[in-house]
Amino acid sequence: MGFLDDISRTITDASQGALQKGKDFADTAKYNSLIADEERQLANLYQQIGRMYFEENMDSATGNYVNLVEGVKAANGRIADYRQRIQVLKGNPRCTNCGSELPSGSAFCAVCGNRVMPMPMPMPMHMQPEPMAPMPISCPECGAMIPPGNRFCTSCGQSIDQPMGNGMMQF
Numbered sequence: 001m002g003f004l005d006d007i008s009r010t011i012t013d014a015s016q017g018a019l020q021k022g023k024d025f026a027d028t029a030k031y032n033s034l035i036a037d038e039e040r041q042l043a044n045l046y047q048q049i050g051r052m053y054f055e056e057n058m059d060s061a062t063g064n065y066v067n068l069v070e071g072v073k074a075a076n077g078r079i080a081d082y083r084q085r086i087q088v089l090k091g092n093p094r095c096t097n098c099g100s101e102l103p104s105g106s107a108f109c110a111v112c113g114n115r116v117m118p119m120p121m122p123m124p125m126h127m128q129p130e131p132m133a134p135m136p137i138s139c140p141e142c143g144a145m146i147p148p149g150n151r152f153c154t155s156c157g158q159s160i161d162q163p164m165g166n167g168m169m170q171f
Contacts, residue, residue: 054069054072057069058072087101092104095112095114095116097109098111134149137160139155139158140160141153141156142156144156146160
């Protein structure tokens with residue numbers, strides 16, 4: 001019976017070891033999660049400190065902070081430019097007084113009441129006239145039709161002076 005008792009003890013010890021390893025793994029995951037939460041909170045606090053420093057010292061930064069403050073100002077300028085480009089693409093202007101987006105054709109801002117100059121509605125792309133394609137010309141030497149852009153006649157080799165889109169001659 002001693003043999004079976006040894007096997008039973010070995011299985012029990014292995015089970016308890018596996019349970020302990022599982023508990024240790026769960027505790028490690030819990031502590032890693034708590035560390036990640038604290039690191040996020042710490043990063044948020046650092047961000048708040050940086051924002052406060054920037055707002056209080058943006059015009060008087062010294063030392064290592066000068067380049068960082070200038071970088072923040074430049075990034076804010078680029079963001080404002082990108083937002084303005086988005087507004088141009090959307091076709092909705094902004095109020096010159098408060099910056100609110102104005103519906104097309106508005107004469108007054110709905111937020112601050114500022115009178116705005118209504119912007120003309122752009123013509124939809126499908127309604128815009130097609131640009132005129134350049135016309136072929138005839139060769140002054142042999143009379144063959146020459147496609148726009150060719151500098152020589154393909155029939156006789158004559159050099160061709162073609163008018164450009166602005167009415168000037170291309171040589």
